[in-house]
Amino acid sequence: MSEEERRILQLVIQGGDARCAAMEAIEAAREGKFARAEVLLEQSGQTLALAHSAQTDMLQEELGREQGSVTLLMVHAQDHLMSAITVRDLAREIVELYRREERAR
Amino acid sequence: MKIRLFCVAGMSTSLLVNRMREAAARRGEDVDIRAYAESDMEKCLDGVDVALLGPQSRLALKKARTLCEPRRIPVAVIPVAIYSEMDGEKALDFARESLANIRGGKTNE
Numbered sequence: 001m002s003e004e005e006r007r008i009l010q011l012v013i014q015g016g017d018a019r020c021a022a023m024e025a026i027e028a029a030r031e032g033k034f035a036r037a038e039v040l041l042e043q044s045g046q047t048l049a050l051a052h053s054a055q056t057d058m059l060q061e062e063l064g065r066e067q068g069s070v071t072l073l074m075v076h077a078q079d080h081l082m083s084a085i086t087v088r089d090l091a092r093e094i095v096e097l098y099r100r101e102e103r104a105r
Numbered sequence: 106m107k108i109r110l111f112c113v114a115g116m117s118t119s120l121l122v123n124r125m126r127e128a129a130a131r132r133g134e135d136v137d138i139r140a141y142a143e144s145d146m147e148k149c150l151d152g153v154d155v156a157l158l159g160p161q162s163r164l165a166l167k168k169a170r171t172l173c174e175p176r177r178i179p180v181a182v183i184p185v186a187i188y189s190e191m192d193g194e195k196a197l198d199f200a201r202e203s204l205a206n207i208r209g210g211k212t213n214e
Contacts (some may be wrong), residue, residue: 001190001191005191006189006190009117009120009188009189009191010189012117012161013160013161013185013188013189015161016112016113016160016161016162016163017161019161020161020163020164023164072116073117076114076116076117080113080161
């Protein structure tokens with residue numbers, strides 16, 4: 001496997017990991033475990049930051065080349081990453097809603 | 106042996122499928138391996154010996170268990186170490202171990 005493919009796969013794995021952690025945060029909040037939800041959201045954010053910075057490096061390297069190659073695998077990895085970011089952002093809001101609901105009781 | 110891999114879109118697992126097929130061919134084993142999207146799992150379990158999930162799909166494990174356990178199909182999440190290296194040999198071994206575990210009465214975690 002090329003170094004390029006290895007880095008792209010890392011994006012897929014980190015994106016998936018961050019999405020899973022965000023969804024698990026929602027699940028924790030639904031069960032009233034807000035401290036756990038916060039830890040999971042934090043984990044999700046940290047994983048996304050790693051993936052995002054790797055992606056930025058890759059984009060900058062591509063700009064430095066005369067002709068960049070676009071692979072379906074890279075498109076797919078970015079799809080994972082972007083959807084993970086969306087899920088994490090919404091998860092924050094949903095956890096907050098569960099918290100308000102708990103306080104209102 | 107019929108192995109099915111599942112991930113969000115069935116795309117990155119299809120890379121691992123190729124590696125596993127190559128590994129099986131090297132070993133002279135007759136293995137039927139394919140990748141599908143996790144949303145298609147229910148339709149893809151006929152006669153399957155082992156179901157494996159990509160590590161990015163670990164959330165789907167609960168649902169996968171409810172589909173696989175009544176069919177006595179072992180289901181497990183592929184370890185990140187195997188997945189990130191796209192190691193066909195180790196993935197094939199992992200599939201066999203998962204199958205051996207359920208036959209031996211152990212559950213997969």
